[in-house]
Amino acid sequence: AATALREERKKPIYQNGDDEYADLDWDNLGFGLTPADYMYVMKCSKDGAFTEGEVSPYGNIQLSPSAGVLNYGQAIYEGTKAYRKEDGKLLLFRPDQNAIRMKLGAERMLMPSPSVDQFVNAVKQIALANKRWVPPTGKGTLYIRPLLMGSGPILGLGPAPEYTFIVYASPVGNYFKEGVAALNLYVEEEYVRAAPGGAGGVKSITNYAPVLKALSRAKSLGFSDVLYLDSVKKQYLEEASSCNVFVVKGRTISTPETNGTILEGITRKSIMEIASDQGYKVVERAVHVDEVMDADEVFCTGTAVVVAPVGTITYQNKRVEYKTGDESVCLKLRSILVSIQTGLIEDNKGWVMNI
Numbered sequence: 001a002a003t004a005l006r007e008e009r010k011k012p013i014y015q016n017g018d019d020e021y022a023d024l025d026w027d028n029l030g031f032g033l034t035p036a037d038y039m040y041v042m043k044c045s046k047d048g049a050f051t052e053g054e055v056s057p058y059g060n061i062q063l064s065p066s067a068g069v070l071n072y073g074q075a076i077y078e079g080t081k082a083y084r085k086e087d088g089k090l091l092l093f094r095p096d097q098n099a100i101r102m103k104l105g106a107e108r109m110l111m112p113s114p115s116v117d118q119f120v121n122a123v124k125q126i127a128l129a130n131k132r133w134v135p136p137t138g139k140g141t142l143y144i145r146p147l148l149m150g151s152g153p154i155l156g157l158g159p160a161p162e163y164t165f166i167v168y169a170s171p172v173g174n175y176f177k178e179g180v181a182a183l184n185l186y187v188e189e190e191y192v193r194a195a196p197g198g199a200g201g202v203k204s205i206t207n208y209a210p211v212l213k214a215l216s217r218a219k220s221l222g223f224s225d226v227l228y229l230d231s232v233k234k235q236y237l238e239e240a241s242s243c244n245v246f247v248v249k250g251r252t253i254s255t256p257e258t259n260g261t262i263l264e265g266i267t268r269k270s271i272m273e274i275a276s277d278q279g280y281k282v283v284e285r286a287v288h289v290d291e292v293m294d295a296d297e298v299f300c301t302g303t304a305v306v307v308a309p310v311g312t313i314t315y316q317n318k319r320v321e322y323k324t325g326d327e328s329v330c331l332k333l334r335s336i337l338v339s340i341q342t343g344l345i346e347d348n349k350g351w352v353m354n355i
């Protein structure tokens, strides 16, 4: 049945110049998994060196029940995207930054990691091999997920004896079910996301399952995501479960400083640069929850989320509304970022990689 499905999915739906597209409802992409045809797998030998990887059909992998990743969570991941330009060609956005972040995360989790070149090359190969899964411009993107894990078996707590680097991909549209509509966030007071000295600043897989309980509680109350506060005073803004957060007051845009508990988002730093180019004062600092409640605008950034406006925040039974819409700072910055990412405006920053 799997082979039949794969054959069925290989049928082109429509042609656009030389481009063949997979058979998918491109107008209704969300963030569900639709695995693209190919994945990339590269193993690391015992001496810690990654050698040649290869592109193979997407499918299950074999792991020992005692694999380090399954027992002790030794793994980190990345998220990056391939964008389709109007001429049908593909772009990657700052994949070198994902490679560098994976290296830093690997150090924190005591893992060897692919070189920046190996990482970027793998992402490029997966984007090109899965070109027919890259949505038409404006319909979505191909989300690419690089994953580095301790795949070797181990019983006592320690680093795994073998590592695997995998890259797979899925076409996606908007991350939140709200689509491009403003989000309603809930300030979480019971659970925290990360503590000083922990691994909150890197994309360890261990940062994600622990947020599910608070996230699902907030979703069951109709919220889109939760906002975490710092673990010490429970007064300062950290981030949401899936993205970084910015607060706008007048011409000043503030975002929590990265001190080891906040993920150093690539969209986060790109938006900071775009905002300062646009004449805003951009500050990384501790942002008190009272300031959040008093802001003009709040927005979220992330690879999956892109730049998402926040319409309301609820904290201690108080709900505040923020400015959203075409005139908002959020949409202005998002439009510049997305135009760079899809090749609509010239990239004078060296962010875009034509492939």
Ligand code: COI
Pocket (backbone or CB within 6 Å): 078, 079, 080, 241, 242, 243, 302, 303, 304, 305
């Ligand atoms: C991303 O934005 O790429 C992420 O890794 C967040 C994830 C929760 C989808």
